[in-house]
Amino acid sequence: MSIVLTAALDVLKRLERLVDVDRLVDAVRNVDLATLAILAPSLVALVHIIPYLWDSRGVRSIPGPFLAKFSDAWLGLVAKHGHRSEVVHEMHLIYGPFVRLAPNHISIAEPDALSIVYAHGNGALKSNFYDAFVSIRRGVFNTRDRHEHARKRKIVSHIFSQKSVVEFEPHIRLHVRDLIRQWDRLFDQAVKGGRGTEGEGWEGRDGKLWLDCLPWVNYLAFDIVGDLAFGAPFGMINAAKDVAKVAQNQDRAMSSYGVSSDEDDSTEVPAVKILNGRGEYSMALGVLPPWWRPYVRLFPWYRRGSKDVKTLAGIAIMAVKKRLAMETDRVDLLSKLKAGRDSNGNPMGGEELTAEALTLLIAGSDTTSNSTCAIIYHLASNPSVQRKLHAELDEQLGTEDELAATADQVKRLPYLEACINEGLRIHSTSALGLPRVVPEGGLTILGQHFPEGTVVSVPSYTIHRDEGIWGEDVEAYRPERWEEGGKEGDARRQKTFNPFSVGPRACVGRNLAFLELQIICASLLRRYEFVLKNPDAPLATSEGFLRKPLHCFVGIKRREV
């Protein structure tokens, strides 16, 4: 409904450029209802049909869903329902490699297109989709201007070099150990037939601990990123609860950086829930034209999302304020951001620092936790794969008595790496085609020319299911595929595997992300055996900007090693 009303507003907005709207409104006032009932739909139709026929970008011949050729409403509705990548994938199966997702958005499901659309030097910039993700101010993720992005990226990228990332290892291991201690504690009660309260949501049965592992891996990822970015974990693992502090008065908190934190001005909120709401809202808003956005924000679902954006910013403001008030020489993301200089030797100001810390909180938390959850799901649903991984872990780490694996240890685990890669491929946490604007001079992609201003994207979910690259069993979780075909097979896979995107806007935190996934998965799988509560049920997901599992109920048994 909100989309339909907004489409009507879109008509008004477009008319504004062609005619004097005041005179039009006067004229409409004098028109009787029956005429209006005919006039209004005709106008809506005309405003959408004329650009379609005009076809200023020469994309009319590109196939796609009927409504998508005329209006952004199709993609808006699909995005809002949480299964965008699956729907776009179906469209590609029906229409082929080029699909028109909106009047000015073409999805291209061809691995070769990745290097044309996203790689360094081709000039395509992020589209206005990313404006819907801005809060506090633009950070490295949603800055669209090339020069401003290069300035920020220079400061941020050295923080995540392979060398820097190793310094974060102790923080990762600390929180993995905390999680294992919690699960061990519950397991000991579970084998005695214990069960948690309704809110705790676990029970002991058949010698196993049964729980939903999704909230726990969320707590883990938030505690790690909180520790790294803000000098202290959120304390979710120990509290066994989704909880963070938010500044009630954001302006006051922001203007008093470096002053000891006023806890009295903070309140507790569920950060994971808010981050999910924020992702779904920004994604659904971002696919709509910018002039629709102020109007759709008036509708309750979008209003709630807009509140989530503000609350999340409040969490970062509070955490940065507390961290800056600490007298410490600890090395973490914030200390590194603070010490960073752009090419003119200038540091980031307080507001920019907070916006970047917020970016890292958002980019570095549920990306990792949702990927971890999906990997656990697939290992639990494939016992033979899990057995093979257990054998590798026992052989390589067996005699080393540590709860959390080390960065050195995980380097010796090729099968674990294949299990993680296969999880990232089949689940595709970053699944959607990241939209880019064709630069001046246009781009020719697989023989099709796109003029300047066309929005193009390559959907990771679909190219991760390209049978020409991955084989006919694309829907099967089979880590062995990563060892097949020798060097040639490896090159083909690497060209198509796109969990972190490629080019100047690729994930700046990928070294950290992969190290986290390796340490988390090696440690949890070495310690436990996982089975699914409902072995035949597919992993239920919902997609905002990321494709997220909704839950993952598993039985956990501590292994004797």
Ligand code: HEM
């Ligand atoms: C499995 C975990 C992760 C996945 C799958 C992932 C994926 C991605 C992808 C696909 C992008 C490109 C987004 C776009 O172009 O719109 C991206 C960007 C980014 N990621 Fe990650 N990411 C992960 C973890 C992390 C971590 C741990 C951090 C840092 C703590 C991080 C920080 C960032 C930042 C700052 C950007 C924006 C880079 C820029 O535009 O220059 N990510 N990530």
